[in-house]
Amino acid sequence: MDFELSDEQRILRDSLDGLLANTYRFGQRYKYMKEKGGWSRAIWNRFAQQGLLGLPFLEAEGGYGAGPVETLIVMEALGRALVLEPYLPTVVIGGGFLRHGGSAAQKAAHIPSIVDGSKTFAFAQLEKHSRYNLNDVTTSAKKSADGWLINGEKLIITNGENADVLIITARTHGAQRERCGVGVFLVPANAKSISKRSYRTQDGLHAADIRLAGVEVGAEAAIGDVDNGLPLIELIVDEARAALCAEAVGLMDESLKTTVEYLKTRKQFGVTIGSFQSLQHRAADMFVALEQARSMAMFAAMATKFDDPAERAKSIAAAKVQIGRSGRFIGQQSIQLHGGIGMTLEAKIGHYFKRLTMIEHAFGDADYHLRRVSESGALV
Known part of the structure; x- marks a missing residue:
């Protein structure tokens, strides 16, 4: 298998590294942290100008039709620079829901605004239990006359403070842990x-915790099958996990x-x-651990394209x-190895x-995913 980057991919990597080297030195990161929501709108606009926000979308939608390898390249670079901007919740997760489950009207309403940097997203999935x-x-x-009425609480929503649109998982029917009856909704923040x-x-x-006390949305807010949205959620979360693996390698x-x-x-x-x-x-042991992680991050990126959801889930869990x-x-x-200085806020390590x-x-942490891999029979 050829693991060499194409010319276009190398250009993407080098241009992004150049941008971050000029705009994201460690001292500058502190300045961005103090802006509203904890990240820089100016940097986000630079990402848009460089085409990074449109990478995974089709050319007909204003994007570049890039794939998981390009996402890996971007996320690894963002990790190396400790970037604060909401690329994962907006482009990977928000864009993922739109690409895989959005209607033509939803794509038209949101994708251009993601690509030009004028709209960011947040994924509201986690609950207390x-x-x-x-x-x-x-x-x-719950069904209402004109759409849906959403009630509940969501926790630790990355970019929840600044997001223009919240992607909320909510139960349309069934018991608390049933696989059926989970829908996905686009809700204005x-x-x-x-x-x-x-x-x-x-x-x-x-991040932000939110309470939804009878939030009314129209019927057009639902993404995909409102009664069977879990497969879509699992696909997008697997793509997010693969992206996080790449960021971690950086x-x-x-x-x-x-x-x-x-x-x-x-x-x-x-x-x-x-x-x-x-x-x-x-240091040599650290290098070995890094290369093991790099190989698995590449594998995870490729696994996002697997047709079999079980095989995809098992591979990304590994x-x-x-x-x-x-x-x-x-x-x-x-x-x-840094000693006491490594514990200070002034040291970037x-x-x-x-x-x-x-x-x-x-x-999911390593123990959780190890259990998933074991239960899949991959360790037998």
């Missing part, structure tokens, strides 16, 4: 009867480079600590296991580890 179970949904959507509580998360991003790659540079400059007993053989061995394990190991080693930790728990 649901943990990693996508079909554990108590938020309800400024709709009446929505209350928000916003806050900063450990990795520097912003974070690990930069963590290793930063740590090696520190080993080359930090002196003890009159010599650089990088000359100590034991520390060289630990990738998430390796990403979680490699991320934890590289993050812990990076902090330890700790910020990489925080983001890796949040990715580990997004849409």
Whole structure:
């Protein structure tokens, strides 16, 4: 199998790396964190101008018809730079729901606004009791005269503070954990009867908890089959997991480079600590963990195109296991090799580890996905 990037893909990678090198130095990131919602509109507009926000959409929809490899390239670069802007919730998740399940009218109403950067999305799925179970949904959507009436609570919604549109999972019928009866709805973030509580998360991003107290939406708000939306949700979440795997590889790659540079400059007993053989061995172990993660991230990107949902889910779960394990190991080693300075807010290495930790728990940690792989029979 050929793993070499095409000329177009290399241009994408190099142009994005160049943009981020000029606009996303570590000190600049602090400035962006202080803007409303915790990210920069100016940077988001630069992403739009460079065509990054339109990558996965068809050319007829104003996009570029790119695939999972291009998403991998972008997410890895965003990870290396610790980017705060909501590419995952808007382009990968929001765009994914529209591409795979949206009607022609929904695509026309939202995709151009994603591509030009004027509209961002947030995925409101998690509830107090649901943990990693996508079909554990108590938020309800009841038929009304003109559409739907939505009631419930959703937690830890990345970009929930700034989003223009919320993608909400809600139960149209059935018991709390039934696989059938889960629908997906596009809800304006400024709709009446929505209350928000916003806050900063450990990795520097912003999230929000929301309460929906009888939110009224039209019939056109429903995406796909309102009574059997779980397969669509599982597909989009698998694509999000693959994208997170790629972001984590970027974070690990930069963590290793930063740590090696520190080993080359930090002196003890009159010599650089990088000359100590034991520390060289630990850096080598970090490199092995990184390459294992990189291989599985590439596998996850390819697995998003598998026709068999069970095979896709099993493959991406296996990738998430390796990403979680490699991320934890590289993050812990990076902090330890930096010593006390690695624990300070001024050192960027700790910020990489925080983001890796949040990715580990997004849409299922390593233990959860290892159980999924085992239950699928892949370990037999």
